[in-house]
Amino acid sequence: MGDNGAMSNPRRHSPAAVFGLLGLLFIGFGAGYLLSLRQNPEAPDTGIAVPAGLNLAVLTDARSLPAFRLQRHDGRPFTVDSLRGHWNVLFFGYTHCPDVCPLALQNLRYAWQQLQPDPSNPARPRAWFVSVDPDRDTPKLLGEYVTYFHPDFTGVTGPADEIDKLTGALGILYGFEDKTPGKDDYIVNHSSQMVFIDPQGRMRAVLSPPYDGDDIVRALRFLEARFGPQADNHITPKPESLA
Amino acid sequence: MIPRLSLLIVLFLTTLAARAATLQIQDARVPEAPPVAPVLAGYLTLVNSGEKTVRVVGASSDQFEAVEIHEMHMKDGVMTMKPVPALTIPAGGKVSLAPGGLHLMLIRPHKPFRAGDTIRVMLKLDDGSTLAVNLPVKAGDDHTHHHH
Numbered sequence: 001m002g003d004n005g006a007m008s009n010p011r012r013h014s015p016a017a018v019f020g021l022l023g024l025l026f027i028g029f030g031a032g033y034l035l036s037l038r039q040n041p042e043a044p045d046t047g048i049a050v051p052a053g054l055n056l057a058v059l060t061d062a063r064s065l066p067a068f069r070l071q072r073h074d075g076r077p078f079t080v081d082s083l084r085g086h087w088n089v090l091f092f093g094y095t096h097c098p099d100v101c102p103l104a105l106q107n108l109r110y111a112w113q114q115l116q117p118d119p120s121n122p123a124r125p126r127a128w129f130v131s132v133d134p135d136r137d138t139p140k141l142l143g144e145y146v147t148y149f150h151p152d153f154t155g156v157t158g159p160a161d162e163i164d165k166l167t168g169a170l171g172i173l174y175g176f177e178d179k180t181p182g183k184d185d186y187i188v189n190h191s192s193q194m195v196f197i198d199p200q201g202r203m204r205a206v207l208s209p210p211y212d213g214d215d216i217v218r219a220l221r222f223l224e225a226r227f228g229p230q231a232d233n234h235i236t237p238k239p240e241s242l243a
Numbered sequence: 244m245i246p247r248l249s250l251l252i253v254l255f256l257t258t259l260a261a262r263a264a265t266l267q268i269q270d271a272r273v274p275e276a277p278p279v280a281p282v283l284a285g286y287l288t289l290v291n292s293g294e295k296t297v298r299v300v301g302a303s304s305d306q307f308e309a310v311e312i313h314e315m316h317m318k319d320g321v322m323t324m325k326p327v328p329a330l331t332i333p334a335g336g337k338v339s340l341a342p343g344g345l346h347l348m349l350i351r352p353h354k355p356f357r358a359g360d361t362i363r364v365m366l367k368l369d370d371g372s373t374l375a376v377n378l379p380v381k382a383g384d385d386h387t388h389h390h391h
Contacts, residue, residue, distance in 0.1 A: 095277075095279070095280065095281060096281050096282050097282070098282045098283060098284035098313070098346060098348050098349070099284050099313075099315055099324070099342060099343070099346050100315065100317075100322045100343075102274065102276055102277075102280070102284070102383075103342055103343075106274075106383050109383070136281075141279055144277060144278070144279040145277045145279055145280065146277075148276075148277035148278070148279075149277070149383075173321055177324075177325070185309075185350065187313075187324050187325070189321065189322060189323040189324060190321065190322055191320055191321050191322070192317065192320055192321065192322045193320050208320045209317055209320055209322075210317075210343075
């Protein structure tokens, strides 16, 4: 199959080359960033044992988020405050995405079916699908898209510069391919991690692909058990006897 | 002269039909998506039982505004996607369009599809013939987990 992917259409070269270059820079930056999450030399060795087989990078110090102002699909504002008081899973994507985004939402649905969060509990975990394609993803479209997968999932969109504040802080990368004014068909390349935000509204962990619904369940259960609903900023290593 | 020409035409058409007949379709499906989804993904495996390489050079469907072949790559957690101009299925070989790799990008459905519906896609082959493929729309598989 890989052979087919190697073919490229020469007519697309000039815009593709530009985006390719940008993409490489983005990917390079992203790889470096994610590597820094895993191998931060200044981070104390707190011995956070992530469950085996789980591709979860846990920040030893939770990272506060900058102010941003986005919009939920129901019209209500989405800010750091929206993330406080419960655990959060964020996925960044777009509704014109045929493969990765529906699969991610399907995995989240599977996770939610396993976790069965009580919809009346304000401390239940939340799943947010943040658009990186605000020009096409209206709140209405996003709402109908995400609630198809689960009634408690929320779509988020807003001005690109506000989205960038959040993606920048979380190390989420995205870029457009062949996007020109008046053209409605374009591809959005984007990070496919699930980002976990703690009940204080701080970035705590990143689940990298490939992952499935069970991995999301395990990651959430692990983070809740490890850091609790009212986590401190610094990790207190568990006593040896209990480890 | 005329009978000979029509014989040639018949032979030519038979060859075309034979060419398309060497391609078998397996595991064709479209996962059900939200009714508002502007795009759907089509998956299938193309098996070439013939003795010649077959290339799929295009796709279309009466039920969609456009159909393209795309391939997605995952590198360092970043998903990139690009159109693939053709699929090459070597003699005796196969090409799978499956989640996480190649897919038919079904763009702007004329109406929403639900599980149980059938989507019909015409694959254009390099010899000028077309191959009709029926892809059943299937309910979202909640057992999409890979095994560790």
